[in-house]
Amino acid sequence: MTPTISVSKLSKHYKVPEREGGMKAAVISLFNRKYRTVKAVDDISFSIEPGEIVGFLGPNGAGKTTTLKVLSGLLHPTSGAVNVLGYEPTKRSHDYLRQVALVMGNRNQLSWDLPAIDSFELQRAIYGIPVLEFKKTRDDFIDLLELKDLVNKPIRNLSLGERMKMEIVGALLHRPKVLFLDEPTIGLDVTMQRRIRAFIKEYNQRWGATVLLTSHYMADVEALCKRVIVIHHGHTLFDGELSSLVTQFSSFKTLGVTLPNPEVDLSQYGEVLTRDGARVTLRVAKAKTSQVTANLLSDLQVDDLTVEDTPIDDVIDSVFTSTEETK
Amino acid sequence: MNPIKLALTYLRIGVLNEMQYRINFFIQLLQSFISVATGLIGLSLVFGQVNTLAGWSRSELLAVMGVHLLMGGVIRSIIQPNMERLMDDVRNGTLDFALTKPADAQTLVSVREFRFWQLVDVIVGMVVISIAFVQLKGTLGILQLLGFLAALIMGGVMLYCVWLMVTSISFWVIRVHEISNLFEGLYAAGRWPVGIYPDWLRTGLTFLVPVAFAVTVPAEALTNRLSGTSLLFALGMTLLFVILSRGLWRLGLSNYSGASS
Numbered sequence: 001m002t003p004t005i006s007v008s009k010l011s012k013h014y015k016v017p018e019r020e021g022g023m024k025a026a027v028i029s030l031f032n033r034k035y036r037t038v039k040a041v042d043d044i045s046f047s048i049e050p051g052e053i054v055g056f057l058g059p060n061g062a063g064k065t066t067t068l069k070v071l072s073g074l075l076h077p078t079s080g081a082v083n084v085l086g087y088e089p090t091k092r093s094h095d096y097l098r099q100v101a102l103v104m105g106n107r108n109q110l111s112w113d114l115p116a117i118d119s120f121e122l123q124r125a126i127y128g129i130p131v132l133e134f135k136k137t138r139d140d141f142i143d144l145l146e147l148k149d150l151v152n153k154p155i156r157n158l159s160l161g162e163r164m165k166m167e168i169v170g171a172l173l174h175r176p177k178v179l180f181l182d183e184p185t186i187g188l189d190v191t192m193q194r195r196i197r198a199f200i201k202e203y204n205q206r207w208g209a210t211v212l213l214t215s216h217y218m219a220d221v222e223a224l225c226k227r228v229i230v231i232h233h234g235h236t237l238f239d240g241e242l243s244s245l246v247t248q249f250s251s252f253k254t255l256g257v258t259l260p261n262p263e264v265d266l267s268q269y270g271e272v273l274t275r276d277g278a279r280v281t282l283r284v285a286k287a288k289t290s291q292v293t294a295n296l297l298s299d300l301q302v303d304d305l306t307v308e309d310t311p312i313d314d315v316i317d318s319v320f321t322s323t324e325e326t327k
Numbered sequence: 328m329n330p331i332k333l334a335l336t337y338l339r340i341g342v343l344n345e346m347q348y349r350i351n352f353f354i355q356l357l358q359s360f361i362s363v364a365t366g367l368i369g370l371s372l373v374f375g376q377v378n379t380l381a382g383w384s385r386s387e388l389l390a391v392m393g394v395h396l397l398m399g400g401v402i403r404s405i406i407q408p409n410m411e412r413l414m415d416d417v418r419n420g421t422l423d424f425a426l427t428k429p430a431d432a433q434t435l436v437s438v439r440e441f442r443f444w445q446l447v448d449v450i451v452g453m454v455v456i457s458i459a460f461v462q463l464k465g466t467l468g469i470l471q472l473l474g475f476l477a478a479l480i481m482g483g484v485m486l487y488c489v490w491l492m493v494t495s496i497s498f499w500v501i502r503v504h505e506i507s508n509l510f511e512g513l514y515a516a517g518r519w520p521v522g523i524y525p526d527w528l529r530t531g532l533t534f535l536v537p538v539a540f541a542v543t544v545p546a547e548a549l550t551n552r553l554s555g556t557s558l559l560f561a562l563g564m565t566l567l568f569v570i571l572s573r574g575l576w577r578l579g580l581s582n583y584s585g586a587s588s
Contacts (some may be wrong), residue, residue, distance in 0.1 A: 072427050094429035102427050109424035118340045125336035126428050126435070 002209040003047035004069065004178060010080035012041040014068050019220045040066040042234035052112040053204055053211040055225035064214040068180045072102040075310060098127060101176040105186035109169060110155050116166040120173060121233055127174035141169040144199055160191035168196065172203060179214040185220055197223050202257065232320055249319045250310040253289045255282040257296060258304035269296060272273040333430060341441035351444040364405030366392045366518065381523040386404040389459035391546040395518045398541050400481060402514070403512025404445035406487050412496040414439050414504060417497045422583065433576055437517060456549065463550070473528040475477060475548040481565040482541030488572035489536055510536065517542040540564060
């Protein structure tokens with residue numbers, strides 16, 4: 001099967017003017033401007049199969065948005081090759097653009113003063129969607145996201161979450177085969193995030209669309225993505241199953257112990273993370289988990305005991321900090 | 328996507344929405360009357376002193392004023408709102424959305440906005456032109472009418488091109504909003520035929536900001552002053568402006584990388 005998205009040795013460097021603070025430096029920079037090269041993306045490669053939902057993770061400034069912009073044809077790569085659906089995105093051919101969509105959680109494309117229903121009509125005109133198909137897709141999406149009573153209100157009168165749902169409907173009316181979602185749930189409450197997540201999943205399953213998603217909310221990633229690509233400082237740190245990210249980068253497990261006697265000191269068993277009445281959580285090296293569990297159960301009277309993987313947020317955090325340290 | 332169909336869709340939706348704000352109609356009507364009134368006062372002041380101004384009679388100057396009003400309405404209803412939105416889009420990085428659409432980007436950014444009520448100026452301008460024409464006791468031959476319309480369209484296209492060029496500068500210099508004020512100031516000079524100005528200003532108003540072509544030339548067509556050569560010259564200038572502005576727009580686009588990465 002040919003991959004839907006293939007990126008090989010992609011680099012994108014920016015030349016940015018640089019000056020020190022202060023009036024003198026400002027005047028000097030008018031005449032003698034110094035530039036610094038920022039390697040937003042530096043030699044990354046990956047490929048994504050049709051129908052996959054892949055999470056694209058990394059801290060701010062890691063190069064996620066830059067990569068998405070190259071993939072959607074907005075930026076020219078400095079070097080490397082990019083191919084999506086058999087097209088070279090940089091050429092921005094209309095046939096290509098008709099099959100992809102870019103959604104940015106922090107920017108709006110729908111007109112502030114128009115009701116969404118009118119903006120949808122404009123999308124129809126731009127993409128040349130046949131009327132019947134358009135109406136069906138639109139009404140389906142409106143049902144799925146429960147927007148029925150809101151489509152006739154001007155966008156400016158909607159809440160942030162409602163607006164984001166409208167943005168997503170507007171961006172997907174032409175039923176793109178490939179979705180680039182840049183933090184689609186940013187700033188939304190948990191219920192709204194969940195609704196949008198469910199919609200993305202539904203869209204992916206119904207039309208077999210390929211999705212590349214960035215998010216700072218691990219809940220998004222856990223719910224949607226089997227596979228994640230982690231980038232940092234423009235380099236790929238990890239590309240694989242989300243579950244193996246946890247096994248690869250997390251060498252600890254968390255034990256939760258409930259004791260009838262809260263006075264007992266457990267520090268000999270592992271690092272005590274929290275102590276909340278009778279409930280104590282311990283951090284234990286993964287290799288020692290079974291030994292420690294057995295010891296706890298034989299040494300003490302235990303009401304309840306749980307063993308959990310380190311939360312994904314902490315794993316990601318440790319991935320980034322560990323690479324900072326090795327630098 | 329057919330660009331005309333696209334433009335008409337934007338037009339229809341823009342009109343439907345502006346219809347909701349009827350108060351704007353009355354505000355605009357008031358504004359138009361104020362500009363007509365000040366224009367008339369200016370004219371009577373001038374003609375209190377002289378009988379002709381650089382070869383233009385009072386009624387002929389009324390025609391110039393009418394064209395100026397009409398073209399001003401076109402600028403404010405279509406050209407200026409689209410270009411101002413383009414500047415905002417460049418600054419906010421939302422131009423990305425326009426560039427990921429399967430449509431010619433220049434067409435798309437030029438048809439998205441439409442201020443319906445500003446067209447009141449176009450209507451008022453036409454009324455003023457008609458009154459001037461009646462005063463002149465002129466006869467409007469078919470050739471004359473065609474010349475007038477052609478000059479008007481070419482003038483409008485040239486003004487659009489200049490706006491687009493100036494706006495394209497926002498790809499390099501993010502803050503260009505002040506430029507629209509400058510433009511308005513220069514356009515105000517078009518209220519009088521450019522022939523009355525000193526050479527340097529006339530040259531500027533012809534080649535830099537083509538107010539001469541947008542206002543004076545159509546008015547010349549109406550008052551039987553326009554030669555075929557001038558019209559041909561205007562056509563040449565229009566083509567030149569179209570090519571230059573398209574080139575600068577493309578150069579700007581290739582320089583654009585979004586407000587943040």
